[in-house]
Amino acid sequence: MSSSTPHLEDVLGTVDRGLWRRIARHASAYKGAAAGMIIGGVLIAIVEALMPFIIGVLVDSIIDGSNTGKITWLSLAYVFCCFAFCVLVWCFIVAAGKLATGMAHDLRRESFKRLQELESAYFDLQPAGWLVSRLTSDCRKVSSLMPWFLLDICWGITFLGLVGVGMLLIDFILGLCVLVVVPFLVVVTAYFQSRLLRSSRLMRKTNSELTAVYNEGITGIRTTKSLSRERDNAVEFMDVSRSMRDYSMLNAIETSVFLPIVTTLGGLGVGIALWVGGVQIEGGEGISIGMLIAFMQYAVLFSMPVRELAARLSDLKGAEAAAERIQGLLEREPAIGDSPEVQSRIDGANVSSGSSLANDGGMSQIETIEFSGVSFWYKKEEPVLRDFNLAIRPGETIALVGPTGGGKTTIASLLCRFYEPNEGAVLFNGVDYRDRSLHWLQSSLGIVLQDPHLFSGSIARNIGYGQPTAGIDAIKAAAKLVEADEFITRLPDGYDTEVGEGGGRLSVGQRQLVALARAILKDPQVFVMDEATSSVDTQTEFQIQKGIEATLSGRIAIVIAHRLSTIRTADRILVIEQGCIREQGSHQELLAAEGAYRDLYRRHFADPA
């Protein structure tokens, strides 16, 4: 087999072994199953290699008229091989199941855990669908390939080795003649596998393009119809559709060329065996009829392990991108998290529930919050916040107003530690929040975002999110406070109404009310509301004002809104422009100051023309 090694190396050489070694580490919990695959592969190869040989010997014994004892013995061996084969098949599929499903499970668990720890900025950069497929298709691809890779590699190499060596031992010349086919087989297989790999990649890529175009065609249907673009879109679609057909055809043609060539090479092996062996038999020397039959069968069987080996290697290459993506996710260190010191304090703190201490042993009560010289940027040349300073007193409600892109949402995100400042610090009770537990901080905040994400499940479950102990009375009370009770009770199933994925069965305004109730039920120390009622209609917004005011009183709150009527009652209003505080003061003070706020206010409510 030495002649074929370089070609196998060609394929193997391009496989990233380091990557797969790291991936294989996740299978360490399933060493038993993996060992089973390896042993199973070797055993099944032995059984399969033996079967044609036994038949050959049987044929010879019968022709020679050997004693029936030997024949019975050989027949029993053959039957035994058949049964052993079936048992082995059962064993390795079960072992493969253990290994594949177990590994997929562990990879998913680790990836999910890592996602929970990673900083928010990570999610801004990766589309949700992309991350979802890391945990679904990528994990499946990588783990389902593992057992078959182990099995086929062990099986293929053992089978080729045994049969090759066996044939050479039985009849060196004839064996050599039949084995001449093998290098061709290897070259052809390696060539076509790599081509097939390429064309199926193209197919997959085009297929996802196709999906994207369908998606755009459906979600953008109103726009398409308004712009009367139906025909143009269909023409553009046909381009993608045609290239999908072309790649599918390419793949089909390659397959249609490849398999017949392999069969023909098998036929060549049979022909050579018959010719060379036949000449020997005619000369009355050398090989027996039974062995000739065995050799001819081997000549056909040879193509199988070669094909499987090449297929598994190309599977491995095909899954490399998936493996890299998973490994990349698993190895990514969260940029925001508890520092080692904080972690050791959390481990060391023995905080009982109901204590006034947080889980890191620090004070649980939040009295003051301070932004001290905070700068923040995504790109250094374009800072979003510049040397921002703000000291929030106990119980103060701060309203942030100003044009889009001024940095209001960034201030809220920094306060929630979704991001951390690039310069300066955010201090809670005078302590940099990087020296406090992240869990404590975030569980002390009540955050309501503009896009109110709900989880599929009932409305009650959504309002009670994060408060599994909250009873239905508490949930209803929170809903009443934000005037959500009325629309909820009008729904056919009331509080048990399913909200659908992402809350899709409710309107945006209704979702915002549920999200508001959810935050209120949590009874947080600090409220952060970013455009929390932007889609609630005017009347409802007016009605919930009182409830919100009552809730906010006595707590620190940061409120962002376009509607000035919402924030009029804030203790302090900050006009944020270009990452800086342009003005601050109470509503009355700012109006009196006749500055930016008054401008904004007048433009909003009155026509200056």
Next chain:
Amino acid sequence: MMREPRLYGMAIAAMVVSSLLLYLAPLIPTIVIDGVLFNSGDGPTAFERFVLRLMGGEEFVSSNLWWTAVVILLLTATAGVFAYFRGVWSALATERIIQRMRDDLYRRLQRAPLGFIDRSETGDLIQRCTSDVDTLRIFLSVHVVEIARAFAMLIVPLPIMLLVSPLMTLMSVLLLPFIVVFAVFYFRRIRTAFLHVDEAESALTSTVQENITGIRVVRAFAQQEQECDRFGERNARHRDLDNHLYRVLAWFWSLSDLMCMTQKILVVGTGLVLLATDRLEVGAFFFFLTVVGMFVWPIRQMGRILADLGKAQVAFGRIEHILGQPEESEGEDGVHLHSESVSGAIMFSNVSFSHDESAVLEEISLDIKAGSTVALVGPSGCGKSTIINLLMRFYDPDEGSIELDGVSLLEIDRGSLRSNLSVVMQEPFLFSRSLRDNLMMGRIDAEEGDIVEAATVAAIHDSIMEFDEGYSTVVGERGMTLSGGQRQRLSIARALLRDPAVLILDDALSAVDTRTERAILAALKERHHRHTTIIIAHRLTTVMQADEVFVMDKGRIVDRGTHAALLERTGLYRQFWDIQQSGANASGVDAEGGKS
């Protein structure tokens, strides 16, 4: 099959020839061994002599054994050529059918009435167009020929086998019916197991999806551990079901292997007994050994093929559901409007519309003068957007009529109608291509100057210039995201570029801050009388400038008039105004600014 019978016929014919040749190939060694190498007394049979004569006679073959190798090679190579054609032809037929199907699906989705799209879930429609089509594709390209092949592989060799040895033939096919029945029945179990895994996987997927899209909420409520537990539960469930599937498969493959092996043992055993009693020749034994292997293993696939047939039928039904939808009538006999001559006068007379059996609009009558600016206001769900949907003919009214320039909408060609109306929605849709292409979407011949002008009026030009690639920036690429306000402004520019007779802003300024909104409205005002403009808005300051405001409530028009006139009455409009003004009045600012 459908519409490509010729290609499939050719593919099946090529397949039959190729399998016939593949059966002949092992026959050559049989005959050579029995007739030339190992002549067991009674000499070659008539059949063997016939084949040997074809190959040049017994003598010639005996002294030129290389020739048999060439014949075998030729046979397999020829079989290979036919196999190639089989593959290519069946792929060609399938791909043609599938490509047509995809194009039809897309065209149908583009032309389907909006009601159908609104009632359907996007994900479901996409699944029908992609994975269902793919199921059908695999079935057509592989299984159609495969089913024909399974029969051919059984029937084609039968005469040859019977010719060689009837008893051995019987022993070769004895267990086949059992294997087929077993495969078919067992495959039902496998399918159920597959379905369970699929369900568990989609539960897993939606858990992840939800967690990721709501990751900030998870953090805001410090629920990471609970989320991990929830995911862990589903993850474990999926693993267990998947593991179960592997077990079911293990039983299936090992048991069916056992049956196939038993079939083979029957052949080997009978063959050996016949061989020992000189009733079978060595070559014939080899022939049966090979042939059994050729049809026993594929027969196991029958279970899968039948299961796939069922799946393909379901998939086809799901595809037909879309293809069976009516198209929006292509008004060939409809009136074509000439953009230059459309003035934009709109008239609704007693229009009623209901959705899911609940009335959305009741007897709406509106008249909008050409070139005027009107506003629709009212609480959410009062039917404002439905008016737009009817005007665009996304839906048609149940009662009453709508006229543009005195012509009933039903008589106007749909495409021609829509190209004279431009609507900007609250959540505008942008295509994932460059900003310029997005803007030019409605007017392909627009020049750079027009584009910049429209973008300037919509107050988006400056923002576009701030992007690294300006107008060539591709939407949605490499994390390039636009804010809601930017998207709204872009689609306003897109609408303006078409210079429509009627411009509709359906809450299209909601995400734009007040200062920008003011700039856009002022710029639009300068273009006054170029378009009839319909504005829907929550903020009343947005609509103060309108020539006339229609106040809607519960599907009816409850009031109409100018801003100033409406304020003087104690109606819904006044109520809204007071709520929105409450801050202003309290602080003593004079906000009675409706000076339009």
